[in-house]
Amino acid sequence: MNNQDFRKQSTDQSRRGNRIPKNNVKREDVDTGHIDSNPLVKKKNLHRFVIGLVALGAVAGFIITSGSSGSRVKIDAVKANGGVGLGVSAGTILATTDDAGMAARDFNIEMKQGTGDGRALVWDYAAEDGDVVTIKVNGAVVAENVQIYHKPVSVNISVPSVVEVIGVKDGGGGITYGIKFPGAVGNSAYFNAAPEGSANTYTIK
Structure with a gap:
């Protein structure tokens, strides 16, 4: 060469x-040994990443919105129905604050035929802020100065009878409570307000 x-x-x-x-x-x-990816592949991956973040944000937003609006819709429906929650379970929470705007009412409760002694389940459907009530059955005190929480308090009642829930202490924003009578026709819960010194009456038939 x-x-x-x-x-x-x-x-x-x-x-x-x-x-x-x-x-x-x-x-x-x-x-x-370090190989950069093809710019086109990088662009596609970035595009997919952005789409994934947007989708994740949309799902999170839907969950948060559904959670916050679900209680709002429920309480609006109850208010529109005169404080009656059709088929609503005892212990149901309708609001996070006591300024729900629920009016004080009296109710007539029809029990199913053959119902003897019954129960009243009472709970705070809004903020657990120290609301206190006294419960009477036919004029006799059966539960005095009871602080109510989200977990229902059970009180024995007779059928027929007249049940009174008396507002004793407002923990802030108003005394708000729900009450349900197992065995009642319609299986409804009743959501009420009891300003201090006032009473709501439930006529059990």
């Missing part, structure tokens, strides 16, 4: 050694 051929071969090898590989991968990255 003469000098001219040797120089030509060296030049060809040098060119091949410095040739930039396909897919825009830099030579030094190949040598070190």
Whole structure:
């Protein structure tokens, strides 16, 4: 091999050694084992990542909105129905504060035929802020100065009878409570307000 051929071969090898590989991968990255992704792939991955974040945010927003509006719709429906929650379970929470705007009412409760002694379940349907009530059955005190919470308090009653819930202490924002009589026709709960010194009457038939 003469000098001219040797120089030509060296030049060809040098060119091949410095040739930039396909897919825009830099030579030094190949040598070190660190290969950058194709820019088109990077763009697609970024696009998918952004779409994923948007979708996740939408789902989270839906859950939060549903959770906050669910109570709002329920309490509005109860208020529109005169404080009666049709088929609502005892212990149901309608609001997070006591300023729900529920009016004080008296109710007539019809029990199912054959119902003897019964129960009254009483709870705070809004904030647990120290509301206190006294409960009477046929004029006799059966539960005095009871602080109500989200967990219902059970009081034995006779059927028929007249049950009174008297507001004793307002923990703040008004005395708010729910009451349910298991065995009543319609299986409803009743949501009420009892300002201090006032009473709500439930005539059990």
